[in-house]
Amino acid sequence: MNWYQLSGEKIMDKLSVKRSVGLTKATAKLRLDKMGPNQLDAKKDRSLFFLFLKQFQDFMVLVLLAATLLSGLLGEYVDAIAIIVIVIINSLLGFFQEQKAEKSLSKLKELSAPVAQVFRDEEWITIPSNQVVPGDIIKMTGGDRIVADIRIIEGESLEIEESALTGESMPISKKTKPILEDGLDYADQKNMAFMGTLVTKGNGIGVVVATGMKTVMGQIADLLVQTKPQPTPLERRLADLGKVLIIVALLLTAFVVLLGVWQGHPMYDMFLAGVSLAVAAIPEGLPAIVTVALSLGVQRMIRKKAIVRKLSAVETLGSTSVICSDKTGTMTENRMTVKQIFTNQQMIHVTGEGHGLTGEFYQGQRQVAGSFVQDILLYGMICNHAELRKKNKQWQIDGDPTEGALLVAANKAKLSEEDRKKFKIIDEVPFDSERKRMTVIVEDQNKQRFAITKGAPDVLLPRVNYIADENGRRPYTSKDQNRIEKTLNDMTGDALRTIAICIKPLTDETTTDSYMVENNVTFVGLVGMIDPPRKEVKKAIRACKDAGIKTVMITGDHAKTAEAIAKQLDLIPLNGRVLSGSQLNQMSEHDLRDQVEDVYVFARVTPAHKLKIVQALQGNGHVVAMTGDGVNDAPAMKASDIGVSMGRSGTDVAKEASALVLLDDNFATIQAAIQEGRNIYENIRKFIRYLLASNVGEILVMLFAILLALPLPLIPVQILWVNLVTDGLPAMALGLDQAEKNVMKTGPRPVKEGIFSRGLGFKIITRGLMIGLVTLVAFVTAYQNTPEHLTYARTIAFTTLVMAQLIHVFDCRSEKSVFARNPLQNLYLIGAVLSSIILLLVVIYYPPLQVVFETVELMMRDWIFILALSAIPTVLFGFTTSKDKSNNKK
Ligand code: ATP
Numbered sequence: 013m014n015w016y017q018l019s020g021e022k023i024m025d026k027l028s029v030k031r032s033v034g035l036t037k038a039t040a041k042l043r044l045d046k047m048g049p050n051q052l053d054a055k056k057d058r059s060l061f062f063l064f065l066k067q068f069q070d071f072m073v074l075v076l077l078a079a080t081l082l083s084g085l086l087g088e089y090v091d092a093i094a095i096i097v098i099v100i101i102n103s104l105l106g107f108f109q110e111q112k113a114e115k116s117l118s119k120l121k122e123l124s125a126p127v128a129q130v131f132r133d134e135e136w137i138t139i140p141s142n143q144v145v146p147g148d149i150i151k152m153t154g155g156d157r158i159v160a161d162i163r164i165i166e167g168e169s170l171e172i173e174e175s176a177l178t179g180e181s182m183p184i185s186k187k188t189k190p191i192l193e194d195g196l197d198y199a200d201q202k203n204m205a206f207m208g209t210l211v212t213k214g215n216g217i218g219v220v221v222a223t224g225m226k227t228v229m230g231q232i233a234d235l236l237v238q239t240k241p242q243p244t245p246l247e248r249r250l251a252d253l254g255k256v257l258i259i260v261a262l263l264l265t266a267f268v269v270l271l272g273v274w275q276g277h278p279m280y281d282m283f284l285a286g287v288s289l290a291v292a293a294i295p296e297g298l299p300a301i302v303t304v305a306l307s308l309g310v311q312r313m314i315r316k317k318a319i320v321r322k323l324s325a326v327e328t329l330g331s332t333s334v335i336c337s338d339k340t341g342t343m344t345e346n347r348m349t350v351k352q353i354f355t356n357q358q359m360i361h362v363t364g365e366g367h368g369l370t371g372e373f374y375q376g377q378r379q380v381a382g383s384f385v386q387d388i389l390l391y392g393m394i395c396n397h398a399e400l401r402k403k404n405k406q407w408q409i410d411g412d413p414t415e416g417a418l419l420v421a422a423n424k425a426k427l428s429e430e431d432r433k434k435f436k437i438i439d440e441v442p443f444d445s446e447r448k449r450m451t452v453i454v455e456d457q458n459k460q461r462f463a464i465t466k467g468a469p470d471v472l473l474p475r476v477n478y479i480a481d482e483n484g485r486r487p488y489t490s491k492d493q494n495r496i497e498k499t500l501n502d503m504t505g506d507a508l509r510t511i512a513i514c515i516k517p518l519t520d521e522t523t524t525d526s527y528m529v530e531n532n533v534t535f536v537g538l539v540g541m542i543d544p545p546r547k548e549v550k551k552a553i554r555a556c557k558d559a560g561i562k563t564v565m566i567t568g569d570h571a572k573t574a575e576a577i578a579k580q581l582d583l584i585p586l587n588g589r590v591l592s593g594s595q596l597n598q599m600s601e602h603d604l605r606d607q608v609e610d611v612y613v614f615a616r617v618t619p620a621h622k623l624k625i626v627q628a629l630q631g632n633g634h635v636v637a638m639t640g641d642g643v644n645d646a647p648a649m650k651a652s653d654i655g656v657s658m659g660r661s662g663t664d665v666a667k668e669a670s671a672l673v674l675l676d677d678n679f680a681t682i683q684a685a686i687q688e689g690r691n692i693y694e695n696i697r698k699f700i701r702y703l704l705a706s707n708v709g710e711i712l713v714m715l716f717a718i719l720l721a722l723p724l725p726l727i728p729v730q731i732l733w734v735n736l737v738t739d740g741l742p743a744m745a746l747g748l749d750q751a752e753k754n755v756m757k758t759g760p761r762p763v764k765e766g767i768f769s770r771g772l773g774f775k776i777i778t779r780g781l782m783i784g785l786v787t788l789v790a791f792v793t794a795y796q797n798t799p800e801h802l803t804y805a806r807t808i809a810f811t812t813l814v815m816a817q818l819i820h821v822f823d824c825r826s827e828k829s830v831f832a833r834n835p836l837q838n839l840y841l842i843g844a845v846l847s848s849i850i851l852l853l854v855v856i857y858y859p860p861l862q863v864v865f866e867t868v869e870l871m872m873r874d875w876i877f878i879l880a881l882s883a884i885p886t887v888l889f890g891f892t893t894s895k896d897k898s899n900n901k902k
């Protein structure tokens with residue numbers, strides 16, 4: 013027997029689970045231990061040893077190893093050992109950087125792992141999907157990715173798209189009854205939901221029958237290709253840049269070596285110097301540091317409740333010029349409270365805040381009994397999926413907040429769950445943001461059937477033919493219509509979210525066609541609820557504005573409600589416009605592009621409109637972030653430059669389509685992520701600037717010395733040491749630097765902006781040149797004074813080069829001037845610089861290392877000379893840039 017052939021009860025018997033209880037937590041744990049986690053066997057993690065070995069694949073490391081071998085063969089054991097030690101330390105550094113990057117990437121994956129809602133110990137709980145076990149009773153809702161193989165036992169209009177399994181992209185309508193036929197294909201097993209497929213519509217409940225590798229998907233998992241993470245555009249651009257730099261460095265090195273040999277320097281010395289110089293000049297650590305900077309930045313974002321699903325999003329965030337954000341739940345709290353009810357031609361005000369179940373009803377100043385509004389609230393309660401639950405002595409809503417608010421109001425009118433249960437739901441047309449309404453067909457205790465429809469008033473009112481009154485109902489007149497429209501206008505003007513509630517008695521028992529039941533309906537009333545703006549959003553919108561980023565509200569809500577909220581949030585400027593979905597329908601793509609710059613609120617839109625809006629904005633050259641939570645939002649999110657999904661309320665589909673997930677569904681988090689994204693990019697610029705200027709300095713000092721027919725100012729191990737110490741820690745610390753104050757005060761970075769733009773290339777060349785020059789001056793001065801003491805002069809040059817770089821690192825923290833920032837702010841950098849200085853002192857003063865690095869002790873006056881020289885590149889440019897700035901100000 014196959015699962016699909018058995019009835020729901022049989023399956024639950026077989027799997028020892030009761031629908032009313034679910035699995036107990038203890039049974040679930042036993043089953044999890046026995047069956048293993050519900051996941052497709054993940055690719056084995058690469059071993060650490062492999063990662064370490066990988067470091068030796070690097071071309072320059074291999075060259076160094078060859079150089080070690082040569083030194084060894086020539087009997088230069090000190091050189092050989094020094095080089096090998098440096099290679100090993102270098103590889104360890106690379107290894108730790110890469111390991112850190114891998115770890116944080118897998119942590120990211122864990123955080124965005126899917127969850128499932130299961131019924132255990134008589135309550136619905138949310139668990140990570142890998143904890144689901146056979147026998148679990150599980151909920152499926154539109155937008156969910158199915159997490160295991162499930163036999164569906166309850167379902168309302170459940171539709172599942174199974175292309176992941178069958179290749180068929182048309183959703184399949186699911187059933188709950190057993191199917192008796194033998195040997196059915198997966199596509200024909202209409203009462204089953206398979207792992208990896210997608211709920212496109214409706215709701216359902218099922219029993220998990222297989223998990224992990226036992227699922228149909230698990231059996232074909234071997235066929236699935238594991239996709240390798242793609243390098244981000246920045247990483248790709250840097251890799252290209254790296255290639256160019258390698259060629260330039262090799263050419264320069266070759267030039268230096270040939271010139272040196274021609275001038276009579278010994279071959280071996282020049283070979284080793286050449287190799288060391290090439291190693292030093294090539295910023296081989298760059299890609300790893302970029303990845304570390306990106307992934308550490310991403311971890312900072314997680315602390316701010318934003319998860320980046322694609323590393324490339326970090327760069328795009330910095331270029332974002334428009335954020336299109338949903339209103340409900342993202343800009344507002346999604347804590348709805350019913351405030352006004354319009355029924356029986358009367359406006360009733362409701363008191364009480366939040367989810368508290370006590371409140372009174374007032375007509376003007378006069379308190380009225382709850383019975384006055386009981387009818388409309390009863391309908392609102394029946395046409396409703398939410399549930400009220402008490403947790404920690406507080407009432408909480410399980411389900412849609414709009415529906416929850418209706419339940420709370422019904423409780424205030426003394427209606428209870430018992431009243432709701434008197435009505436049997438026969439059929440349902442679920443709510444979706446396209447239709448903006450929901451209908452249930454119910455049967456009362458007298459077997460009388462009728463339909464209840466609730467939804468956006470402007471969608472329902474055109475379908476109204478009758479209006480409910482004391483005697484039942486009467487025809488709907490234009491006077492009623494005017495009255496209702498005026499009321500609606502007042503309610504929406506007060507920023508209330510409105511719902512109309514209508515009913516329709518069904519005489520013909522077979523009428524379940526949604527067109528029939530949702531037309532010619534009887535108007536019962538309007539319900540208005542508040543959903544206050546989140547406190548932090550106003551500030552975030554302001555910050556975005558300062559950063560040259562426009563915020564656009566996109567909502568399914570009524571235009572006036574949306575506008576009122578937009579005003580409360582200072583989102584809409586004086587000349588800003590509100591455009592509705594129906595106006596959008598009238599507009600050509602071209603018209604929309606013309607007008608979109610002035611529009612700040614799009615109201616009563618459907619997900620399909622979102623795509624049109626994204627395209628219009630992109631057509632005008634914007635980089636667009638678009639939020640979304642439902643299945644239908646996915647196309648617009650994918651088309652946008654940054655899809656942003658909601659961690660709490662978002663569907664799996666929306667999350668999969670997004671680059672950024674907001675753990676708290678909060679607009680302010682997008683702003684925080686953009687700020688962090690900009691900062692990460694700036695930090696990457698900082699260490700590129702530092703690394704390349706250092707390398708330019710190193711090459712130039714050697715080149716100048718050779719051109720001037722001087723002895724080599726640095727010996728190979730010294731160059732390697734400089735490369736290792738200064739390139740390693742200080743560069744990493746720059747990657748962790750705090751943002752400059754103005755990161756959110758300048759406009760978004762143009763997408764096409766190159767890495768070297770905004771004067772970075774100029775800074776690298778000029779600072780590098782100066783570092784090379786002061787090192788040369790230090791060398792020449794020391795050498796001239798005591799020509800017989802070449803070792804002394806080299807120690808001076810070596811120390812000057814290191815100190816010049818360690819001072820210059822502070823210059824790299826600011827786009828403006830070294831004096832623009834407090835140098836003590838970045839403690840990582842202080843630590844990195846101090847430890848580099850300690851390592852420098854060890855090399856200069858520790859006798860055994862003096863032999864290896866050919867250094868001698870330095871005196872006080874040497875240090876004064878060195879520090880004065882090495883400060884020049886930074887201080888000089890510090891002054892000139894500050895002066896430029898003050899001139900500009902004038
Ligand atoms: P946003 O896109 O900002 O999240 P929204 O959540 O208000 O907007 P929808 O959920 O599409 O957008 O709701 C649109 C309208 O549909 C609401 O203004 C309301 O009138 C109506 N509505 C919302 N939820 C329900 C529901 N559960 N049942 C019936 N009607 C609803």
